[in-house]
Amino acid sequence: MELGIAETNLVGLIGELGATWSRWGESLFPIGVMYDPFVERALEPWSYGIYAGGQSILVGTPSGVTLAAEGGAHQSIKTPSIGLEQPGCVSYEPAFAIDVEWTLLSSIGRLGRPDGNSSYLRLSTRPVDQTLAAIPTDPAARERRRRQVIAGAYTLRHSDTPVVALVGMGAMITETIAAGDRLAEQGIAADIVCVTSPGLLFEASQARRALSKRTSWILDQVFPANRAAPMVTVLDGHPHTLAFLTGINNVPGAALGISEFGQAGSLHDVYRYHGVDTDSIVRAALDLVS
Secondary structure (H helix, E strand, O other): OOOOOOHHHHHHHHHHHOOHHHHOOOOOOOEEEEOHHHHHHHHHHHHHHHHOOOOOEEEEOOOHHHHHHHOOOOOOOOHHHHHHHOOOEEEEOOOOHHHHHHHHHHHHHOOOOOOOOEEEEEOOOOOOOHHHHOOOOOHHHHHHHHHHHHHOEEEEEOOOOOOEEEEEEHHHHHHHHHHHHHHHHOOOOEEEEEEOOHHHHHHHHHHHOOOOOOOOHHHHHHOOHHHOOOEEEEOOOOOHHHHHHHHOOOOOEEEEOOOOOOOOOOHHHHHHHHOOOHHHHHHHHHHHHO
């Protein structure tokens, strides 16, 4: 249903459609798509719909300062925090197409159930080299990757003895991998982790301290204590979204992200302006390990 520029009407509709499972005994799977910066405009009625039992999926795209070519006004900064903190909602910011598929199917599977919940997918229109995902070919390894994607994070690259960990999310995974390559050229081994859901990782860290009913197994697989190293986190959003990850193993860290209003310009120039380009990631890593 096309509602035009009417975000509050859209989330009101998907909230009502998402409540039919409890009111009429028939489940619908409403998916609302809007410009990611306007999630903030629609937040109050969507949040109330979730509170009232409406289970829906909200997709915000495009997002972040990756919208640089369109100017500064429509660049979302705070929406990753909204997804992390919204009750009754699991948020995802996938980096690759296969991650989008897995997280979307998982989100649909949570709809229309007494123990279900809503989901928010923050997507980007930036082209990303899909071969960087390095999807395992072994069926068991592929299923393990799928479970990790849905649980919040997975390791893209393992070094023999990591000196630093680079943690990227969404569209910034390209710069994260490039920074890892540059560090390797300098003899600095880096593990590279791709985060898909900071909210689920935070819940896992709370569960480890018996402060949440969720499980913490994803932390043991992706952030094991025996591979703990100084950590650089980076995303196309406010840096505090991933800053808590250093507390999993109590390591030094540098949180990179967007904390100022957007600017118009080329993608490279805007990333450099905000300090999330490859050079900035490399510098942050060198500062931590020197």
